[in-house]
Amino acid sequence: MDIESPADAGAAAIHNPGRQPTRRHLKQCPQRPDMNRLAKAAAVVFAVAALPYLAFLALYGLLRPEGSPARKAEGAEPTVSIVLPTYNEGDIVEKKLDDLLALDYPMAKVELVVVDSSDDETPDIIREYFADREHPELNLIEEEERRGLAPALNDAYAAAENEMVVKTDCDSYVAEDALRVAAANLADPDVAAVSGTNAEVLGGSEVEEGYRGVQGHVQTLESHLDSTLIFHGPFSAFANDAIVPIDPDSIADDTELALKIRRNGERVVFDPAIRYQEASHSDFRKRRQQKDRRGMGLIRLLYRQRDALGQHGLYGWLVLPFNWWFMIVSPWLVALGVGLLTGGALVAAGPFGLAVPAALGAFVWMGGRDMLGSLQPF
Ligand SMILES: Nc1nc2c(ncn2[C@@H]2O[C@H](COP(=O)(O)OP(=O)(O)O)[C@@H](O)[C@H]2O)c(=O)[nH]1
Numbered sequence: 001m002d003i004e005s006p007a008d009a010g011a012a013a014i015h016n017p018g019r020q021p022t023r024r025h026l027k028q029c030p031q032r033p034d035m036n037r038l039a040k041a042a043a044v045v046f047a048v049a050a051l052p053y054l055a056f057l058a059l060y061g062l063l064r065p066e067g068s069p070a071r072k073a074e075g076a077e078p079t080v081s082i083v084l085p086t087y088n089e090g091d092i093v094e095k096k097l098d099d100l101l102a103l104d105y106p107m108a109k110v111e112l113v114v115v116d117s118s119d120d121e122t123p124d125i126i127r128e129y130f131a132d133r134e135h136p137e138l139n140l141i142e143e144e145e146r147r148g149l150a151p152a153l154n155d156a157y158a159a160a161e162n163e164m165v166v167k168t169d170c171d172s173y174v175a176e177d178a179l180r181v182a183a184a185n186l187a188d189p190d191v192a193a194v195s196g197t198n199a200e201v202l203g204g205s206e207v208e209e210g211y212r213g214v215q216g217h218v219q220t221l222e223s224h225l226d227s228t229l230i231f232h233g234p235f236s237a238f239a240n241d242a243i244v245p246i247d248p249d250s251i252a253d254d255t256e257l258a259l260k261i262r263r264n265g266e267r268v269v270f271d272p273a274i275r276y277q278e279a280s281h282s283d284f285r286k287r288r289q290q291k292d293r294r295g296m297g298l299i300r301l302l303y304r305q306r307d308a309l310g311q312h313g314l315y316g317w318l319v320l321p322f323n324w325w326f327m328i329v330s331p332w333l334v335a336l337g338v339g340l341l342t343g344g345a346l347v348a349a350g351p352f353g354l355a356v357p358a359a360l361g362a363f364v365w366m367g368g369r370d371m372l373g374s375l376q377p378f
């Protein structure tokens with residue numbers, strides 16, 4: 001962009017009273033190199049940040065993956081251990097038990113392993129609920145004191161005796177056919193773990209198989225390439241003989257277990273036909289804290305398991321690098337790009353240049369409050 005200096009403007013006005021810039025004048029005008037360079041650098045940084053996403057999109061278009069990649073065996077009916085960790089869930093645990101007992105599965109083949117660290121009436125409610133029930137069998141592990149979710153889960157997994165182990169959170173509800181669909185996936189000898197999708201409606205045939213969200217598409221593609229990374233707290237199913245202990249301080253417990261199983265050589269996949277509903281905090285601040293904690297847990301897990309990069313086939317060559325890019329690298333690149341763009345805008349427009357970070361701040365603020373409509377996935 002050509003901008004004249006005051007001295008140039010004076011000279012041009014003398015030779016060219018109509019103040020039309022001459023060709024010579026245009027050529028000689030000094031540039032504002034800083035702004036140009038900053039804007040160009042920002043464009044390059046944004047383009048680099050976007051590249052892996054575009055590559056992933058292209059791969060998706062090429063492969064058009066649908067559903068689970070497992071060779072599913074409909075009718076598979078292994079014995080099942082449902083693992084339910086509870087911490088002060090007195091208000092909702094009964095509804096959760098109702099939900100589990102309503103699952104379409106022979107309850108004689110199911111045991112429920114509850115690991116409880118509560119100091120409220122949760123364990124009493126559970127004991128009373130099962131007092132006159134024969135099935136499913138209850139194994140209630142009561143912790144003396146709360147040590148955190150990961151050690152509690154390790155104990156519950158060690159106690160689980162059946163072939164398929166399903167981990168579920170107390171504040172979530174699972175579609176009636178979820179155990180059957182999970183069992184069909186695990187019947188594939190190459191697959192040792194499967195997770196599902198957060199669905200708007202449970203149990204209705206009006207719900208399509210496919211999950212419309214971006215994450216569902218990404219996890220479907222990852223699974224078809226090899227295995228997916230993220231496993232979800234409301235429903236994750238594992239082959240019992242594939243389970244290994246997770247780090248006692250793990251925050252991303254379900255994902256960590258799946259990742260370790262993949263590292264041991266078996267596939268861990270996503271099936272959009274497994275549906276659950278997760279209650280989210282109505283309080284914005286709590287929801288934000290929950291998302292931040294989960295995000296930090298995943299980032300820490302990726303970092304701790306960084307030696308898996310480049311190992312284990314396409315999982316270590318594509319899936320893990322993509323998640324590194326998504327969660328760790330590209331956010332910093334975007335921040336750098338915004339910084340450069342803001343610098344350029346400040347040079348060009350003075351204080352008005354602050355409109356750039358202000359617009360981005362508003363976008364992030366609205367995104368945090370689910371106010372972006374169809375732009376929300378961004
Ligand atoms: N046994 C046990 N269960 C826990 C502990 N902390 C959380 N939970 C349970 O783990 C599940 C997931 O916890 P939640 O607070 O919903 O995690 P979030 O969904 O990630 O915010 C719930 O069923 C909790 O009751 C703990 O320290 N010990």
Ligand SMILES: [Mg+2]
Binds near residue numbers: 169171
């Ligand atoms: Mg929860």
